[in-house]
Amino acid sequence: MRALRIYAGPVARRHLEQHGLRPADVGIVPAAAGGPKGLILGPLDRFVFGQWLPQTDHTIHLVGASIGAWRMATACLRTSVQGFERLERDYIAQDYEVPPGRRNPTAAHVSQRFSESLHAFYGGRVQEVLSHPRFRLHVVTARGRHVLGREHRIATPLGYLGAFVSNTLHRKAMGAWLERVVFSAPESGNACPLPFGVDDFPTRQVLLTEENFHPALQASCSIPFVLQAVHDIPGAPKGAYWDGGITDYHLHLKYDCGPGPGLVLYPHFQKAVIPGWLDKALKWRHGATAFLDRMVVLAPDPAWIQSLPNGKLPDRTDFARYGLDLQARIRDWTQAASASRQLADEFAAWLENPDPAKVEAL
Numbered sequence: 552m553r554a555l556r557i558y559a560g561p562v563a564r565r566h567l568e569q570h571g572l573r574p575a576d577v578g579i580v581p582a583a584a585g586g587p588k589g590l591i592l593g594p595l596d597r598f599v600f601g602q603w604l605p606q607t608d609h610t611i612h613l614v615g616a617s618i619g620a621w622r623m624a625t626a627c628l629r630t631s632v633q634g635f636e637r638l639e640r641d642y643i644a645q646d647y648e649v650p651p652g653r654r655n656p657t658a659a660h661v662s663q664r665f666s667e668s669l670h671a672f673y674g675g676r677v678q679e680v681l682s683h684p685r686f687r688l689h690v691v692t693a694r695g696r697h698v699l700g701r702e703h704r705i706a707t708p709l710g711y712l713g714a715f716v717s718n719t720l721h722r723k724a725m726g727a728w729l730e731r732v733v734f735s736a737p738e739s740g741n742a743c744p745l746p747f748g749v750d751d752f753p754t755r756q757v758l759l760t761e762e763n764f765h766p767a768l769q770a771s772c773s774i775p776f777v778l779q780a781v782h783d784i785p786g787a788p789k790g791a792y793w794d795g796g797i798t799d800y801h802l803h804l805k806y807d808c809g810p811g812p813g814l815v816l817y818p819h820f821q822k823a824v825i826p827g828w829l830d831k832a833l834k835w836r837h838g839a840t841a842f843l844d845r846m847v848v849l850a851p852d853p854a855w856i857q858s859l860p861n862g863k864l865p866d867r868t869d870f871a872r873y874g875l876d877l878q879a880r881i882r883d884w885t886q887a888a889s890a891s892r893q894l895a896d897e898f899a900a901w902l903e904n905p906d907p908a909k910v911e912a913l
Contacts, residue, residue: 554855554890555897558822558913560844563814570812571905572847574607578808579746579815580626582619584796584828586774587865588820589618590888593639594895595818595849596622601632603902608685612746614802616691616795618642620771624673627680627688627736641668643884646877654871655777662779665772669765677764681736687743690734690759691795691802692770695780699728700790702780711775714797718829722836725829726753731798732787734759734767748805751842752798757787771795777867800828805842815846820864822850822913839913848913849898851891859887 559567566576580599583589604611615623625634647656647664673680680688695701699710714728730753735742742758759767763785770781770792780791803826806815817824823837824846830836856864860883861872873880901909 552855552858553852553897554893555901556822556850556852557898557901557910558848558850559910560839560846560913562844563847564910564912566812566814567847567905567910568907572814572816572902574604575609576812576814577604577611577816578609578813579612579614579806580623581802581804581806581815581817582613582615582622583801583819584617584619584794584799585801585820586618586867587642587869587884589622590639590642590865590884591820591851591891591894592622592818593635593888594892595898596626596635597632598895598899599816599818600626600635603899610685610687612687612689612743612808614689614691614746614804615771616799616802617772617774619802620690620768620795621669623686623688624680624690624768627683627686628676629679637672639888641672643881643888649875658777658779661777662769662773665778666765666769669769673765673768677761680764681759681761683736686736687738687746688736688759689743689745690767690771691799692732692734692767692784692792693729693795693797693799694732694755694788695791695793696726696728696730701782702791707775707780715829718827719833722826722830723752725798725827729793729798730755731795732757732792734763734784734787746807746809748807751805755788757784760786763787767792794828796828798827800830801825803840803842806845808845813845815843817846817848819848819850822848824848824913843913846913849894851894855893859890860884 613623628634649656698706714725718725732755734757736759766781766784774794780793783789801824803824865884865887
């Protein structure tokens, strides 16, 4: 059974028909939020960053939210392949204590454990990430405004209700409650230029440094009510910072790759590139726009997904599905991650023989 589907926007599709795809064609690699779904992208990450992109030497921007930010920061390590292998192992093995009388662990406990994991993972290696000779990392977070400026047991749920209603009316209206804050790696002493336009949503950019790397990355992964917000990140505007997927779930951005082919290579877990987390139920926002004209999406075939444990991708509902049966979840998530090697193998084979007939419209 075929595992990989390749989708492309109109500009990218014409380029693939005429030239195939070369490492030098890629200017940006986005990485979506989506929690455990990102596990199936491990083999693609190891191939793309460990074997394929090293064949060229130009600058490439890596844009990530939530687990996507963790993946793209890992790509900036000198030993990225080993880093991706460890990320997969650590993510699969994560486990949290559930207090008596509760169904889920406390947000404080999950935040503490996640912070410890990030420090153990990147301890002593942050400068590797920030000073990569070719890759420029951009970590996307969502900063609360007004009533969401501080996490509070009553104000925060009310604030997110307001954000939901505003977003339903108009995506940009959600900017009254939340703004996109992007922490970008340095270039010539300043934050490197953003590789996308910011007219779509209120946005700030902050220089990513050794001092704010861990809190920024933790904030980008801090799902509201599952983890605690990260407050007052050094070098950034004061306030509460949450998961970057809230504002940019799948990073549906107006990408600008600069001169040359300037393609956006997007290993993703589905065809649709959904703008924000609150847009998941708004099907009219799931289609492609002109923002994605230069994008190439690598995604699993829905029929292949049916062959995975439980007939689906790993996701956060699995924590409740498996409950205290940690070994069963580890077994099934490991099986899904191992099966996804087929995605990388098929992409490598297509690069050798880039058949345009296998490229579908995004």
